[in-house]
Amino acid sequence: MAAEEFPILVVDDHRTMLAIIARQLRDIGFPEVDTVGDPVTALTMLRRRPYRLILSDWNMAPMDGLAFFRAVRADPDYARIPFILVTAENRRDSVAEAGRLGVDGFILKPFDAATLKARLAGILGPA
Template identity: 45%
Template sequence: MKILVVDDYATMRRIVRNLLTQIGYNDVDEAGDGVSALQKLRADKFGLVISDWNMEPMTGLQLLKEIRADNKLSGTPFIMVTAESKTENVVAAKEAGVNNYIVKPFNAETLKQKIQSVIGG
């Protein structure tokens, strides 16, 4: 399964990629923002998107809404990553159709559990 990691910080993309490798996911691509993530999603097939919430110019929430509004992409599993666990953020993400939510910092085991809850296995 191919996974797209979206974060505007290269260091965070690298950390998530390394955690994914630790838990057995090696087919990983990266995008530095929501706009390039959408381009990649429309050009290739991904089984999961793991996206940061706080990005410019398109936030993770905006990216999620774009994906859910696109007939070809709307079924793509989406995990939101954020440093904030504010209730209104969780509610907004759920309303937009997020599959799961991870609060930073997190480890490989947490990531594995969240992915399994979204895609099964």
Template identity: 80%
Template sequence: MAADFSLPILVVDDHRTMLAIIARQLHDIGFRDVDTVGDPVTALTMLGRRRYGAILSDWNMAPMDGLAFLRALRQDPKLADIPFILITAENRTEAVVEARRLKVDGFILKPFDAALLKARLASVLGPF
């Protein structure tokens, strides 16, 4: 199945610069419906109002980090199946194991480029 570029994508990061970079890369790949938000708490509110085709989330944020955000999603039956990709510089084995236990769909290690972003999305959403 091929990726659907009409799917809305939600990007969650507490750094505005990263939000802008990722949104630009998604637009360059072909996604036109991209929402950005600066924290997972607000993202959970947005997820209550709109269905997203995928979520790209930074790992290290406050007051809720990306792992806690993933845990909250996986515990909600209405949100549990949304593809979730963590963007991080995190490489501690126990943290990665916990993310996999929570059924993260993929990781993108910082720094990254549009080609890597596209490859990770293709692995989750289908080929472009």
């Protein structure tokens, strides 16, 4: 999981959570982190930079993380970007639905840098 030339996009409608996730990513060796507070703006950002990973909150309005995931996957230019939902949502049926749609992974809030690093290694491969 080499962090060189590995820009990551983090989408969350809570500024505090954006700051926490960005700091944790930088602490575990990913210096190129862009943050945004809504999925609509995130879709615009995808056109400007080739992100290698997206972490998105699930519960946002007016577009939630699953709708954002669908929009990302609908565009062939972005369809292969690993997509992780960051959420307090732990209902098995919701998580199973997201898994069936192809979400690459989940991180349940609250979490620490070690949990984030382990989840990324499981999705991206070991460092």
